[in-house]
Amino acid sequence: MPEGPEVECTRRYLHPLIGKTVKKIQLTELSQKYPKYAGKQQDFYWFDGQQLIDIERSGKFLIWRFDGEKVILNHLGMSGKWILLKKNNQSLTSHAKALIYFEKQPHAIFDDIRNFGQFKIFESYKIVLKYDPIRKMGIDGLAKPFPMDEFLLRFNKPNYASKEIGAVLVDQKLVAGMGNIYKAESLALAKINPTRLVKTLTKKERKELGLAISKTLWKAVDCNGSTFSTFQIPTGQEGSAQHWHKVYGKHGEACQDCGTEIIRIVQNGRSTFFCSECQK
């Protein structure tokens, strides 16, 4: 599910929770099996009676803010999702890791099949901002208007120069919220071949790429994100962004624009898809 646009859709889905008072945050037994959920149940007692003030998105992170100082940093990993419990007797999902009970329904369940997600306490908002993955984040790909100048600036980082653009583009220090699907789709929209070295991209191409990123990510938000196999966001609604993908997952199929076969390559251990005719 979760690249920046899917995390943004999740944030919107959770919006009705804002203003509610926490009754109890409970970690499931299952959560204790995994190091990334190593938080102790007793540490979460602090949140009893706290009012949820806001849920912010920063790149692919959600930051849960309360009226007291502590915050919860939450990452969906590869398979994390939030489910709002609207009925009393609704049963828990099989990979539930954390439950937030409010004084009134709905309650919220964080479910994470592959256990790559995060749900951890930080002592204050200031401290979470100093946490490296947040502090070092690049521009937010969903920022409006798209921060072109800073994008170009970060793009100039010397250590990117001799790397392939397809490998660089998923770096959260360049564009926070970018992931493997929208990387491929943004490059397709900008008609740039993912194997191009960053230093060979002209300023015009870099700008076009920036615009393509913004367009691609926002279109995904507007479609409620991409839904694949069992992943959906949020529960009950399906995203439809996958329907307009030009290249992602389409290896072996004909390019919709020129008929050339879409190919798949591996960069940084991740799949990249493109049309070698349209993307030069």
Place this chain on the structure above:
DNA sequence: CCGCTGGCCTGCGAGC
């Protein structure tokens, strides 16, 4: 500091 490899997990489906 940098880049690369492999590891963390479960579930799905392509292909034999």
Place this chain on the structure above:
DNA sequence: TGCTCGCAGGCCAGCG
């Protein structure tokens, strides 16, 4: 039809 195996939207530790 059933099984295996590769692969999956993310990230990081450890190594040289």
